Amino acid sequence: MRMFITGVAGFVGSTLAKRLLAEGHEVVGIDCLSDYYEIEIKRANLESLESPGFTFIEEDLNVADLDHLLEGIDVVFHQAGQPGVRKSWGSDFSIYLSANIEATQKLLEAARKNGGLKRFVYASSSSVYGNAERYPTLEMDRPRPMSPYGVTKLAAEHLCSLYAENFGIPTVSLRYFTVYGPRQRTDMAFTRFVRAAVRGEQITIFGTGEQIRDFTFVDDIVEANVKAALVDSPKGSVFNVAGGSNISVNNVLALLGTISEKPLDVKYIDGVAGDVFRTGGSTDSIEEVLGWKASVPLEEGLRRQYEWARVAFAAPVL
Template sequence: MKAFITGIAGFVGSTLAKRLVADGHEVAGIDALTDYYDPAIKRANLDAIGRTRFTFFEQDINTADLEALLDGVDVIFHQAGQPGVRSSWGDEFSIYTSANVLATQKLLEAAKNLGTIKKFVYASSSSVYGNAERYPTLETDRPQPISPYGVTKLAAEHLVTLYGVNFGIPTVSLRYFTVYGPGQRTDMAFTRFVKAAWLGETISLYGTGEQIRDFTFVDDVVEANVRAGFGQSVPGAVYNVAGGSNVSMLEVIDLIDRISGKPLKVDRLPGVAGDVFRTGGSTEKILSELGWSAQTPLEDGLRRHYEWAQEAFR
């Protein structure tokens, strides 16, 4: 089958591309290579896929001729978007509405007009829940994002569901819970932490460190995408993709101390507006309907992340 990946040069997009190529699928992808973080990292991600094994379009979804790019495509994996809670406040909000909402709507319109897409998989986020009503959080619990980033992810997810319900596009939204692993973005906590552990640098810890997160290893997230993209589900389906770790940031630091064999140096800073205190998702629905569950324990995943950092930050 032919798969089309948006945000193919990013962390999850490039890891998914490698998996699909290895599985024998034809892969094409689009990425604007924006400077939210170093574009050289994204180009290295593309090189790691193997440039001769897929077709790459360096374009912006909002200006690309999407119907032409999607001609012959069976499955769309929409991984692209503007990330980051802290940057989504203030003047940069328009970047988030453009990259997360408008781009999703244009992609859905193209899929609707073509009428040949067998599956449209959208990378949503646990940020849509905000400080959730309960834990583990169900897909049916009320979303109440507390950051502009979360608002745009939820808006895009609603569009994905609407196009599924109203036009029969076989859409699926996957709500990722804090994805980590080799290749994770350099601005994200785990990469900052394992890099600092390896190089003896100081990390910034925002808030008390008692914040609880449900961390999900990237290979498990890729497997969820594969099952959503090639499995059966009703149009507009929404699933949590959660690793089930539910540990505090202080516990993560202790784990990295143990893995690296040396204590991390920590600079404590005030909490940041829009950061939730806790995340934790129920995966009963995705297990029941797609047969997916996380397979990577946090310590195993962190060890692989640290081993990657030893090579990446020489």
């Protein structure tokens, strides 16, 4: 099959591309290589994908000829977007509007013109829930984002549902719960933690560390994408993709200290606007419809990320 991946140079996009190429699919990937985090990391991700079956386009979704690029494509995996809760406030919000909402609308319009498209898989986020009404949170529970980032992810998700209902686009939205693993973005918590553990540096925690998160290993996220693409589900479906860890940040640090066999230097500072206290998603729906269930326990996944970090961060600079 011919697969189209947006944000292919990113953490999830490149991991997904590697899986699809290994299974013999043809992959067309697009990425604008934005400088939200180190471009060198994205280029290294792309180098790992070098294959006769891989085609890379360096371009912004908002200006690319998407009608042409989607010709003959069987499945679209829309992983691209501007990440980050903390940076989405203030003047940077316009970047989130363009990258998360406008780009999604343009991609959906191009999908309308592709009569043979089998699935459009959108990478949504647990940020759409904000401080949820209950835990584990169900897909039908009322979303109430706590950050501009979450607002844009929810808006793009609604666009997917609208295009499914009005034009029959076979969309599936996957609400990711805190993805981690080797090659995770350098601004994300687990990468900051394991890098500091390897180098003996201080770890900065926003808030008390008692905030609870549902962490999901990247290979499980990739598996959910593959199943969303290949297993039948109603058009416009929305699924939680959660690892089921439900653990506090402080307990994660304790676990990392055990794995690294080193004392960790932790500093606590004020929390950040938009950060929720708890996340935790029910996966009953995705288990029933797609047959997906997380398979990598947190301790195993964190150990894998730490072992990766021992190599990636051994030198003074990445």
